Amino acid sequence: MxxxxxxxxxxxxxxxxxxxxxxxxxxxxxxxxxxxxxxxxxxxxxxxxxxxxxxxxxxxxxxxxxxxxxxxxxxxxxxxxxxxxxxxxxxxxxxxxxxxxxxxxxxxxxxxxxxxxxxxxxxxxxxxxxxxxxxxxxxxxxxxxxxxxxxxxxxxxxxxxxxxxxxxxxxxREPGFEEKAKEAIKKLGSKRARLYDEFRTRFQQNGDEEGLALGKALLEEAQNLSMGDRERLYGYLEGSGKMILVEPGALLTEASRMPGLDGQKMSKSYGNTIFLREEADSLTKKIRTMQTDPARVRRTDPGDPEKCPVWQFHVIYSDDSTRNWVTQGCKSAGIGCIECKQPVIDAVLKEQDAMRERAQPYLDDxxxxxxxxxxxxxxxxxxxxxxxxxxxxxxxxxxx
The missing domain is CATH 3.40.50.620 (HUPs)
Known part of the structure; x- marks a missing residue:
């Protein structure tokens, strides 16, 4: 393998x-x-x-x-x-x-x-x-x-x-592939050779995926096979030829939850980005001037965090207690939008400080x-x- x-x-x-x-x-x-x-x-x-x-x-x-x-x-x-x-x-x-x-x-x-x-x-x-x-x-x-x-x-x-x-x-399909595969099976030893044949039959005759998985696991454990024999036996197990190229599997990753400054997907084409290693003054200004819930025209107007792009930053950067403080303060007009943005500014600056520190040696040399x-x-x-x-x-x- x-x-x-x-x-x-x-x-x-x-x-x-x-x-x-x-x-x-x-x-x-x-x-x-x-x-x-x-x-x-x-x-x-x-x-x-x-x-x-x-x-x-x-x-x-x-x-x-x-x-x-x-x-x-x-x-x-x-x-x-x-x-x-x-x-x-x-x-x-x-x-x-x-x-x-x-x-x-x-x-x-x-x-x-x-x-x-x-x-x-x-x-x-x-x-x-x-x-x-x-x-x-x-x-x-x-x-x-x-x-x-x-x-x-x-x-x-x-x-x-x-x-x-x-x-x-x-x-x-190398010349003599099947004969070489059968010779390689013998190198597994009698017990493992019997199991290999059983798993191969289960997969090729009945389409049994478990048989295929068990056959692959058996080959992974086999210690005395050359790389060529191992590849032949993987191919023979699946009913193909010698495995030259490996079929990749997908590691599914979560989509980024990071919004842009306007609540849309963060993208340079939208002009709504915060760059890695952005200067602290520029970063602070960008977040301070972010649009908020349009219903909060005045400081005394209550708002709804779910309608505010800043809230999406809190979801990523703030802990539960900060998010509770934001939710209660916004809905009751107990805090203003500038106050709400400050924990986000602090958290992003802290994250960026570490990045700038790691980058500095490479910028210097x-x-x-x-x-x-x-x-x-x-x-x-x-x-x-x-x-x-x-x-x-x-x-x-x-x-x-």
Missing amino acids: FAERVLSGMRPTGRLHLGHYHGVLKNWVKLQAEYPCLFFAADWHALTTDYDNPKGIEASVWEMIVDWLAAGVDPAQATIFIQSRVPEHAELHLLMSMMTPQGWLERVPTYKDQQEKLSHKDLSTYGFLGYPLLMSADILIYRADKVPVGEDQLPHVEFTRELARRFNHMYG PTLVKSIVADGCDKARKLAQETMREVRDAMGLSYT
């Missing part, structure tokens, strides 16, 4: 804001303590929509990675790298494009959705049509079995699973960031090269 591995990436779009922190980065910080993680700056993906204006991408990548480090992503726990510095992504994308039906790409839900949202751009390019395939290559090149996504991105993970299945079915990324690119590339050796071999392109 391939090792557990988490992969996630982010397009470089400039400075990150609190929506990115609460929607993605907090989850990354949690995951890096639980699994081997690879986090990458998806600079090639930025070109799928900004191919006509790529000049700002490089600066945005470095700024974004400093924001990751400020948020608590730890290079001692996670591999941080840049997509384009690992050219194997492009090679796998190219090779998979040879066997990916065009209709599969056109059916990806975000394809038409993004075309409509970005109707001012000419997106009639192969790069835009093929970006889901590049996303799949990003995942499959590392044999990542866990991809943290929101519900709207689940179709991308399923698309990647289908591609891995198609690839393994087309190219995983940018070579530290470049060193972290260079090391991460080397580690990522070694993993990618292992996969590509097997992919080329399976497709008859090894030329040994």
Whole structure:
């Protein structure tokens, strides 16, 4: 069985804001303590929509990675790298494009959705049509079995699973595969070999998913199998060929509850953001001037927290006692809107102070960031090269 591995990436779009922190980065910080993680700056993906204006991408990548480090992503726990510095992504994308039906790409839900949202751009390019395939290559090149996504991105993970299945079915039939698989079964020992055959039969004849799960668990526990034999037995168990590319699973993450300053989703296009590492004076001014419940025209007018964008910040940043104080004070006009905003200002400033402190060494010495990324690119590339050796071999392109 391939090792557990988490992969996630982010397009470089400039400075990150609190929506990115609460929607993605907090989850990354949690995951890096639980699994081997690879986090990458998806600079090639930025070109799928900004191919006509790529000049700002490089600066945005470095700024974004400093924001990751400020948020608590730890290079001692996670591999941080840049997509384009690992050219194997492009090679796998190219090779998979040879066997990916065009209709599969056109059916990806975000394809038409993004075309409509970005109707001012000419997106009639192969790069835009093929970006889901590049996303799949990003995942499959590392044999990542866990991809943290929101519900709207689940179709991308399923698309990647289908591609891995198609690839393994087309190219995983090595000469003498069945004979090699049967020889590998003998290496399990008589008792485990019997169980393996039983679980394989249960799954292939009856579609029994439990049989499949038990068969995989048995192979995970087997100590005396080579990597090649283990992969063959996974494929033989499922009725496919040798498993070359791993079908990833989705780690469903909660949608960010972080609203913008106007109560809409926080987005630079709406101009309603608080940036990570924002200057304290700017941050304070933004929150102090936030719109509140329109019913509170005067200080003496009672309000309703549920109709106030500031309340959504309290839901994220305040404890129960503060939220109770806000609810009672707002509804009775016992507190004013400026008073209500102060605990939010204090909490966000405290969070940002820690981020600024973590970021400062990298701002003082940018070579530290470049060193972290260079090391991460080397580690990522070694993993990618292992996969590509097997992919080329399976497709008859090894030329040994």
